Amino acid sequence: DGGITQSPKYLFRKEGQNVTLSCEQNLNHDAMYWYRQDPGQGLRLIYYSQIVNDFQKGDIAEGYSVSREKKESFPLTVTSAQKNPTAFYLCASSTPVTGVGETQYFGPGTRLLVL
């Protein structure tokens, strides 16, 4: 089955600690995205990548870092510089615009909590 997997489902971070959220897709999509969602809010873009070895900052990139060494993988690191990291993190992927209307497909999400 094709899809997007995220791990872990729940993640706990201690003060001053960096944590990495995993995102893997086997849909052969070029583009991958990371979003943050706070309770009762919409999705805010953290980082996106249109192609391997290239990525761009989204609206709220401060305190986060990413890498895109493989087409299938787009891990997100929440650094100690992110002072309010408690949120629901969603990874998504899509194909480039073809005129046919390709949507984004989302992973199940990781809920990050600060101890």
Next chain:
Amino acid sequence: GQNIDQPTEMTATEGAIVQINCTYQTSGFNGLFWYQQHAGEAPTFLSYNVLDGLEEKGRFSSFLSRSKGYSYLLLKELQMKDSASYLCAVRDNYGQNFVFGPGTRLSVLP
């Protein structure tokens, strides 16, 4: 700038019809998407419009007017399981990104 607006909350009765509106101002347009999101879960794709008019998919329909920067999602024969948040998103001019609205939380009452 990029701005997408939706009502924050709506309430409707089981079996009824509800219309969720979305207005947008974005740097470009390559399609408008509607997603459903149940609490604690990931969004799932519902509907897509790139041309003006109505797209129907079973109990769900979505309408688009590009000249007015306006879309709506129409849900018919509401069921209790339709209680969820509904997210409106626009794919921007270069097809690089999806810009999301704040979501509309729909409560379906018996």
